[in-house]
Amino acid sequence: MTVNYATPTDLSAVAGLRLGTACAGIRKPGRRDLTLIELAADSRVAGVFTKNRYCAAPVLVCREHLAAGAIRALVINTGVANAGTGEAGMAAARATCTAVAAELGCDARQVLPFSTGVIMEELPVERFVAALPLCRDDLAADNWSAAAQAIMTTDTVAKAATRQFTLGGKKIAVTGIAKGAGMIRPNMATMLGFVATDAAVSQALLERLVKDAADASFNCITVDGDTSTNDSFLLIASGAAGNAAIDDAASTDYAALAEAVTAVAGELAQAIVRDGEGASKFIAIEVGGGASAEECKRVGYAIAHSPLVKTAFFASDPNLGRILAAIGNAGIGDLDVDCVRLWLGNGGTEVLVAENGGRASGYVEAQAAAVMAQAEIDVRIDLGRGPARARVWTCDLSYDYVKINADYRS
Amino acid sequence: MTVNYATPTDLSAVAGLRLGTACAGIRKPGRRDLTLIELAADSRVAGVFTKNRYCAAPVLVCREHLAAGAIRALVINTGVANAGTGEAGMAAARATCTAVAAELGCDARQVLPFSTGVIMEELPVERFVAALPLCRDDLAADNWSAAAQAIMTTDTVAKAATRQFTLGGKKIAVTGIAKGAGMIRPNMATMLGFVATDAAVSQALLERLVKDAADASFNCITVDGDTSTNDSFLLIASGAAGNAAIDDAASTDYAALAEAVTAVAGELAQAIVRDGEGASKFIAIEVGGGASAEECKRVGYAIAHSPLVKTAFFASDPNLGRILAAIGNAGIGDLDVDCVRLWLGNGGTEVLVAENGGRASGYVEAQAAAVMAQAEIDVRIDLGRGPARARVWTCDLSYDYVKINADYRS
Numbered sequence: 001m002t003v004n005y006a007t008p009t010d011l012s013a014v015a016g017l018r019l020g021t022a023c024a025g026i027r028k029p030g031r032r033d034l035t036l037i038e039l040a041a042d043s044r045v046a047g048v049f050t051k052n053r054y055c056a057a058p059v060l061v062c063r064e065h066l067a068a069g070a071i072r073a074l075v076i077n078t079g080v081a082n083a084g085t086g087e088a089g090m091a092a093a094r095a096t097c098t099a100v101a102a103e104l105g106c107d108a109r110q111v112l113p114f115s116t117g118v119i120m121e122e123l124p125v126e127r128f129v130a131a132l133p134l135c136r137d138d139l140a141a142d143n144w145s146a147a148a149q150a151i152m153t154t155d156t157v158a159k160a161a162t163r164q165f166t167l168g169g170k171k172i173a174v175t176g177i178a179k180g181a182g183m184i185r186p187n188m189a190t191m192l193g194f195v196a197t198d199a200a201v202s203q204a205l206l207e208r209l210v211k212d213a214a215d216a217s218f219n220c221i222t223v224d225g226d227t228s229t230n231d232s233f234l235l236i237a238s239g240a241a242g243n244a245a246i247d248d249a250a251s252t253d254y255a256a257l258a259e260a261v262t263a264v265a266g267e268l269a270q271a272i273v274r275d276g277e278g279a280s281k282f283i284a285i286e287v288g289g290g291a292s293a294e295e296c297k298r299v300g301y302a303i304a305h306s307p308l309v310k311t312a313f314f315a316s317d318p319n320l321g322r323i324l325a326a327i328g329n330a331g332i333g334d335l336d337v338d339c340v341r342l343w344l345g346n347g348g349t350e351v352l353v354a355e356n357g358g359r360a361s362g363y364v365e366a367q368a369a370a371v372m373a374q375a376e377i378d379v380r381i382d383l384g385r386g387p388a389r390a391r392v393w394t395c396d397l398s399y400d401y402v403k404i405n406a407d408y409r410s
Numbered sequence: 411m412t413v414n415y416a417t418p419t420d421l422s423a424v425a426g427l428r429l430g431t432a433c434a435g436i437r438k439p440g441r442r443d444l445t446l447i448e449l450a451a452d453s454r455v456a457g458v459f460t461k462n463r464y465c466a467a468p469v470l471v472c473r474e475h476l477a478a479g480a481i482r483a484l485v486i487n488t489g490v491a492n493a494g495t496g497e498a499g500m501a502a503a504r505a506t507c508t509a510v511a512a513e514l515g516c517d518a519r520q521v522l523p524f525s526t527g528v529i530m531e532e533l534p535v536e537r538f539v540a541a542l543p544l545c546r547d548d549l550a551a552d553n554w555s556a557a558a559q560a561i562m563t564t565d566t567v568a569k570a571a572t573r574q575f576t577l578g579g580k581k582i583a584v585t586g587i588a589k590g591a592g593m594i595r596p597n598m599a600t601m602l603g604f605v606a607t608d609a610a611v612s613q614a615l616l617e618r619l620v621k622d623a624a625d626a627s628f629n630c631i632t633v634d635g636d637t638s639t640n641d642s643f644l645l646i647a648s649g650a651a652g653n654a655a656i657d658d659a660a661s662t663d664y665a666a667l668a669e670a671v672t673a674v675a676g677e678l679a680q681a682i683v684r685d686g687e688g689a690s691k692f693i694a695i696e697v698g699g700g701a702s703a704e705e706c707k708r709v710g711y712a713i714a715h716s717p718l719v720k721t722a723f724f725a726s727d728p729n730l731g732r733i734l735a736a737i738g739n740a741g742i743g744d745l746d747v748d749c750v751r752l753w754l755g756n757g758g759t760e761v762l763v764a765e766n767g768g769r770a771s772g773y774v775e776a777q778a779a780a781v782m783a784q785a786e787i788d789v790r791i792d793l794g795r796g797p798a799r800a801r802v803w804t805c806d807l808s809y810d811y812v813k814i815n816a817d818y819r820s
Contacts, residue, residue, distance in 0.1 A: 052735060052738035052739050053737070053738040053739075053740075053742065053743075053745040053747055054734045054735055054737060054738030054747050054767075055738070081731070083731065083734070083735070084731045084734040084735075084747075084764065084767070084768050084769065085767075085768040085769070086748070086766045086767035086768030086769075087766070087767070087768075088768065089767075089768060118729065118731060119729075119731020119732065119734060119735055120730060120731030120734060120764065120768065120769050121731070121769075182718065183718055183732075183735065224716075224717040224718060225715070225716070225717065226716050226717065226718050226732075226735060226736070226739065227735075227738075227739045228735065229731075229734070229735050229738060305635070306634075306635070306636050307634040307635065307636065307717070307807075307811070307815065308592065308593055308634060308636050308815055311811075311812050311815035311816045312815070312816070314812065314816050315815075315816035315817065317816065319528065319529075320530060321491070321493065321494045321528060321529020321530030321531070321639075322529065322593075322636075324464045324493070324494040324529060324530060324639070325462060325464055325493070325494075325529055325593065325636060325637075325638065325639050326636070327463070327464060328462035328463040328464030328465065328637075328639060329462050329463075329636065329637045330463075332463065333463075335463040337463055337464050337494075338496070354494065354530065356496045356497070357464075357494070357495075357496035357497070357499075358494050358495040358496030358497075358498065358499060358530065359494065359495070359496070359530050359531075397717075397812060398812060399809050399812050399813070401717070401721075401812075402721050402724065402807060402808060402809050402811075402812060403809070405717065405718055405721035405722070405725075406721045406722070406724050406725035406727065407725065
């Protein structure tokens with residue numbers, strides 16, 4: 001089930017990029033599981049990746065190739081994550097880059113590989129390589145929707161977002177796709193997210209923007225608290241729109257681009273939570289009044305990761321003492337609970353639930369129950385100890401989460 | 411469902427203690443939800459409590475009264491946790507102590523109150539106080555089983571453990587009871603655990619022993635990663651056995667007592683996990699080869715808290731890459747995954763699953779599948795970076811966990 005999300009159908013093509021998909025039979029036959037994205041020469045690329053120590057072989061190769069620059073292609077497979085695969089996994093990831101390079105006539109170091117799927121299983125390189133010509137023959141600028149489909153695993157809907165704006169008379173497109181529904185607690189970025197623009201922008205600003213956009217989107221979400229081995233978020237700027245290259249972080253041009261990229265990344269990150277495994281509710285947690293943004297985020301994640309809080313949301317049960325217990329567990333040793341306030345809301349209506357260390361005096365459970373019955377729930381907390389704030393998006397924990405993860409693989 | 415646990419029926423009485431239970435109707439009518447434990451004069455008591463900042467009013471009162479010493483009674487209610495209840499909750503906890511003191515003819519500061527149940531709801535002091543005379547009339551030395559029953563909430567079985575040994579010709583008993591099945595990730599101790607002995611022991615050694623026993627038992631377990639607001643573990647020594655008082659930590663007498671107390675606490679802690687909400691498997695995680703016990707414990711908890719690992723255990727699915735991903739997420743920034751080894755075992759048979767950053771060369775999935783099908787599973791990890799080790803006990807994540815916590819309260 002997906003919470004108030006439908007894949008947009010009118011995705012803008014991004015000048016300078018072509019996409020192609022094919023059925024490689026990586027894990028299961030008959031589904032498009034291989035995606036090739038070709039970038040125009042002189043495209044700029046910046047990325048952020050998982051901090052999991054068992055990070056996948058393709059992530060290691062990506063980091064290495066990104067450092068060398070001049071990227072011309074991305075290749076993405078589902079079915080097998082190529083993580084926890086040791087030396088053999090590294091060799092497999094390099095072999096896929098070599099095969100793509102031969103297909104497109106570039107160097108293997110100009111190819112970025114991405115994998116997602118089961119951990120600790122070998123990538124079937126032969127089947128991967130055999131399907132590459134099909135991907136190449138399928139390359140087209142308007143294949144964003146097909147690519148969003150092809151990178152799915154336990155996702156129930158494809159995730160995409162798009163924006164257009166104008167810079168100095170030139171039309172600019174920003175289009176992105178992402179996948180992910182479980183093993184979602186990005187540390188640098190989510191499972192797989194790709195956002196491209198045809199705007200021209202300096203490498204330094206692109207690298208700044210990919211981090212800022214990730215922090216405001218993928219780094220705010222969690223489904224189950226499990227940071228994936230393959231998290232990658234890539235920002236591509238082909239420069240094909242012909243605008244004057246953006247190189248000043250204080251310029252209105254950079255602000256316009258940052259706004260569009262952040263909006264696309266935010267929409268993709270929300271889509272991942274809205275399609276979280278077994279999700280029936282979307283919960284936005286705002287924590288303010290903190291001494292630091294870090295402690296606000298810790299409180300947000302303590303709530304978002306509590307199975308007791310998540311099951312209460314699933315049951316629409318205003319058993320909100322569980323939220324207080326989660327706040328108390330966030331590791332703020334000197335938190336004064338007498339200063340903490342907790343609200344529950346939906347669409348602008350808010351109920352003050354707790355203050356002065358306990359239940360708020362005017363609290364009426366029926367009001368909280370009405371909020372809990374909604375599919376979209378806002379949790380707002382004021383820690384009462386400073387000016388910092390942070391945001392976390394999450395979903396509930398349902399029977400279906402257990403079902404999906406007990407069945408996955410089989 | 412409980413994993414290989416049955417409540418022992420032959421619990422030794424502990425000289426110097428009498429227990430009584432009654433139906434107070436705290437939350438639901440017709441069940442014994444109030445327990446009174448009377449201690450002989452000159453009993454010694456030491457305890458460890460939750461580190462949750464929203465710690466319950468009775469925990470605050472306990473800490474205060476324990477510091478003053480000369481404890482004569484414990485009173486325990488289920489149904490309402492009296493946590494997240496602010497000033498009113500403190501007044502309620504104090505009122506229960508005053509009522510117990512009047513019943514037993516002692517000072518209110520000689521009473522330790524404990525509560526467990528729903529958070530952020532008021533304790534119905536009148537009903538509590540009205541049932542106290544029934545508890546007093548029920549006081550008897552052989553009521554340990556009834557008390558173990560009366561402190562249950564979502565527990566499906568009562569939890570108790572008992573040991574006997576001899577010190578200088580005197581028979582010594584150590585008997586304990588505990589409750590807890592959800593909101594279990596003790597930070598100092600578990601939900602509620604009470605262990606009593608009639609041995610005579612100095613206050614200093616008792617305080618040392620309660621910490622050591624908690625670290626080797628309740629501080630090794632997790633069901634859902636949620637540290638409760640009410641965790642309390644109390645160790646009582648009545649001294650009524652007449653042994654020469656133990657006051658030397660290097661003595662064989664202390665070693666014998668510590669062994670018995672640690673065994674009882676360990677059995678109770680295991681019982682909590684074996685009766686973990688929805689549990690169908692008991693999983694013992696041993697992490698060795700660490701640079702510190704703390705990092706070993708972090709790895710153990712990263713595995714034990716991963717919903718993906720827990721659902722794989724529930725499904726008996728050897729999707730063991732999820733364990734690697736959890737190890738990689740434990741926050742050891744300089745972990746070299748090429749040095750990590752992972753075994754899966756049951757009853758002495760072990761399968762080497764992973765080494766050199768990936769799947770072990772001799773690994774056969776059918777062997778791991780046979781282990782995963784058991785109700786008792788050992789996970790052993792060698793981090794390959796030092797001599798430290800730690801242990802974590804946990805259970806799987808099943809449909810029933812969601813069902814129990816979506817239904818609780820209603």
